[in-house]
Amino acid sequence: MPSDTVTTLADKTARATPLALARRVRALSDQAIAWLFITPTIVLLLAINIFPLLWTIYLSFTSYRANQPGRPIRWIGTRNYERLLGSEDIWGYMQVTASFVVWTMVIQVLIGLGLALLINRNFKGAGFWTTVILIPMMLSPAVVGTFWTYLYHPQIGIFSYIVNVFAAVGPLDMIGSVDLAMWSIIIVDTWMWTPYIMLLCLAGLRSIPPYLYEAAEIDRAGPLQQFWHITLPRVMPFLMLAVLFRGIENFKMFDMVVELTSGGPGSTTELASINLKREAFEKWRTGYSSAFAVILFVTVFGLANIYVKALNRVKQT
Amino acid sequence: MRSGRFLLAAAGLILAVAAPAKAEEELTLCWAAWDPANALVELSRDFTAETGIGMNFEFVPWTNFADRFLNELNSGGQLCDLMIGDSQWIGGSATYGHYVRLNDFFTAEGISMDDFLPATVYAYSTWPKGSPNYYALPAMGDALGWVYRRDWFDRPELRAEFSATYGRDLEPPETWTQLREIATFFQGREIDGKTVYGAAIYTERGSEGITMGVTSVLYPWGFQYENPDQPYDMDGYVNSPAAVEALEFYRALYECCTPPGHSDAYMVANLDAYRSGQVAMQMNWFAFFPGIVKDETVGGDVSGFFVNPRHTIEASVLGGQGISVVSYSDKQDLALQYIQWFAQPEVQAKWWALGGYSCHRSVLEDPGFVDTAPFAADFLRAMSGVKDFWQEPTYAELLQSMQAHVHAYVVAGEGTAQEALDSLVEDWTFTFEDDGKL
Numbered sequence: 160m161p162s163d164t165v166t167t168l169a170d171k172t173a174r175a176t177p178l179a180l181a182r183r184v185r186a187l188s189d190q191a192i193a194w195l196f197i198t199p200t201i202v203l204l205l206a207i208n209i210f211p212l213l214w215t216i217y218l219s220f221t222s223y224r225a226n227q228p229g230r231p232i233r234w235i236g237t238r239n240y241e242r243l244l245g246s247e248d249i250w251g252y253m254q255v256t257a258s259f260v261v262w263t264m265v266i267q268v269l270i271g272l273g274l275a276l277l278i279n280r281n282f283k284g285a286g287f288w289t290t291v292i293l294i295p296m297m298l299s300p301a302v303v304g305t306f307w308t309y310l311y312h313p314q315i316g317i318f319s320y321i322v323n324v325f326a327a328v329g330p331l332d333m334i335g336s337v338d339l340a341m342w343s344i345i346i347v348d349t350w351m352w353t354p355y356i357m358l359l360c361l362a363g364l365r366s367i368p369p370y371l372y373e374a375a376e377i378d379r380a381g382p383l384q385q386f387w388h389i390t391l392p393r394v395m396p397f398l399m400l401a402v403l404f405r406g407i408e409n410f411k412m413f414d415m416v417v418e419l420t421s422g423g424p425g426s427t428t429e430l431a432s433i434n435l436k437r438e439a440f441e442k443w444r445t446g447y448s449s450a451f452a453v454i455l456f457v458t459v460f461g462l463a464n465i466y467v468k469a470l471n472r473v474k475q476t
Numbered sequence: 477m478r479s480g481r482f483l484l485a486a487a488g489l490i491l492a493v494a495a496p497a498k499a500e501e502e503l504t505l506c507w508a509a510w511d512p513a514n515a516l517v518e519l520s521r522d523f524t525a526e527t528g529i530g531m532n533f534e535f536v537p538w539t540n541f542a543d544r545f546l547n548e549l550n551s552g553g554q555l556c557d558l559m560i561g562d563s564q565w566i567g568g569s570a571t572y573g574h575y576v577r578l579n580d581f582f583t584a585e586g587i588s589m590d591d592f593l594p595a596t597v598y599a600y601s602t603w604p605k606g607s608p609n610y611y612a613l614p615a616m617g618d619a620l621g622w623v624y625r626r627d628w629f630d631r632p633e634l635r636a637e638f639s640a641t642y643g644r645d646l647e648p649p650e651t652w653t654q655l656r657e658i659a660t661f662f663q664g665r666e667i668d669g670k671t672v673y674g675a676a677i678y679t680e681r682g683s684e685g686i687t688m689g690v691t692s693v694l695y696p697w698g699f700q701y702e703n704p705d706q707p708y709d710m711d712g713y714v715n716s717p718a719a720v721e722a723l724e725f726y727r728a729l730y731e732c733c734t735p736p737g738h739s740d741a742y743m744v745a746n747l748d749a750y751r752s753g754q755v756a757m758q759m760n761w762f763a764f765f766p767g768i769v770k771d772e773t774v775g776g777d778v779s780g781f782f783v784n785p786r787h788t789i790e791a792s793v794l795g796g797q798g799i800s801v802v803s804y805s806d807k808q809d810l811a812l813q814y815i816q817w818f819a820q821p822e823v824q825a826k827w828w829a830l831g832g833y834s835c836h837r838s839v840l841e842d843p844g845f846v847d848t849a850p851f852a853a854d855f856l857r858a859m860s861g862v863k864d865f866w867q868e869p870t871y872a873e874l875l876q877s878m879q880a881h882v883h884a885y886v887v888a889g890e891g892t893a894q895e896a897l898d899s900l901v902e903d904w905t906f907t908f909e910d911d912g913k914l
Contacts, residue, residue, distance in 0.1 A: 222910075225550060226546070226550040226568065226572065227572060227869070228550075228552075228572060228573075229572065229573075311737075312737050313736035313737040314735065314736055314737060314754075316737075330736040330737070332736055332737050332739065334737070334739060334740065335736075335737055335738070335739025335740070335887065337888045337889065337890075417682070420681075420740070421680070421681040421682035421740055422681060422682075423681035423739065423740055423883055423887060423888065424681070424739055424740075424883065424884075424887040424888035425880070425883050425884030425885075425887060425888030425890050426880060426884060426888075427888055437876055440543065440547070441542075441543070441872050441873075441876050442872060442873040442876050443550075443872065443873065444873070
């Protein structure tokens, strides 16, 4: 074998290394080299992901408060978890969050899939309309929350004006009404993120080979049958992936809702993440809020795992 | 010509060399972003001119003010050398060592707390409350007051109609009952072809808004936070029949007399509602009143001012702040120099003239003071009966509990006033138990 022939990872690395180091590198095994490269990443991951997670779990069993530097960290066992799981307020915030996630997902899937089917028809100007539809998704959630407060304003907002064109209900206070506040955040989230669902559905639709529809037509399958037996099964993995991403995002939704309603009126739209922030950085109950964060993490992690298994099953069928 | 260029280059070199030395002589002052902050920037130019110490300012909007700067203090940050922190922060900041205790400095420099209005010294400077332990110099006196559309109140046809309906003249209200009658009178009325509303009150959920609004009614109803003979004993005080009645009154006022969509409103929202000609009256901090007087649309004779109405007693919600030296600053000497400069009577007089609210008695007790601004007399009257929220180290937790309970009752209409205040007592008791006070 010629001496300059590169055969191992160590040789490759040695050739790209200054001469002084090259000899040492040549002495390393491939596995050692691989470890050398991935160690910084692993260290970084441990430092910014794993350590905070473990530290949060530890703090969740203490009465620690971050705003009281001199106060010793006192181990209180599972008291934070008992208080959290026994609190009606916490269950209320979880219900509000679940309601928000479920409604946004249902509405966005229906509209997103519908829009994708329309855009997929490749009519004249389809590209232009795709771009227009995608614009809300590109905005900052905090900005969206802020300007929708103006759109929703009962006196000067266009939303109330449009509703009154169709039904004379007078000034419509979407944000201040207990009955409408939840719908106000669902509508804004739908406006902003339906394009995302549409985009993934469109990718799914474009991946369906045309010959499947040609074969179905030969078999005299109607549009509804084609949709039910070809389109939907083929798009389903993309749709489920979109729901997974958006579901996790909406479970931890914070900025847009804070700008829009601040969790009000009362606690009508106080999502779990908003309450978590209040407990952690306004009330400074660090131990208690750590326990809440762990519960939320386990919930999302568990639900996401179940969902991913379902997704894999759909892919296999 | 050449020698001129040479001199210019030499001067540039000298400036370049001198610049880093000057940059070291700089202070950063942290406060809220609002009208008085602009006045302070203007005032501080004199300090820089006198001492050569440059001033930087970090101003944060009120909605994020506590979040941002309490985080800074809790993390031992060195961004701020001087902090004009909210009055409620004094307990926590003294207890946890965020502020420098100023007693020795005051003694050494001959700064006497007797030169400042006692209510402001008590509220902005002392911890434990009322003790001679000073952690701030009273910097910005403030209280919750009211502004009204004098031009509307002066209209003969409106005065006649009001008089016929309520049997008295349409004048700024002295009591809360009168205020509600006036607000009801204006609610939904057409004025100059535009629908107007009664009053803009605080309803904000996120920071402290609705608590400030609700306490402006609770205090005149004789509200007490605790048993005067037994600290932290709140049952029967916070949820007393008078407190329940006051909270019910605030909700009734919100329902009858606020503009549509006024469900999450604090200072700026009230100012906007008033300046845009939407409401006949607004509650707001006196700090904003100089801006209203100068306003193009509602300034001058268009607006009038009145002190928080009374019920069984006369009382106003305390605002305002003291100026403190941050203990994590490595420029404490310079910061103390600023406080020494700021405490001078002539600086305090200019502070008031620029739009800041001095707490110095030489300014406030000057015989001509009440004539210096249309709201000056009301400010003095308000400051003589101010009451503040808890100033405990756990104030933020206490505040958030109150925000949640009163917003749920007043704006969302959940439960009763009694239930809201009973729940508040439970939450506050838990907080004090957790803090080792009970």
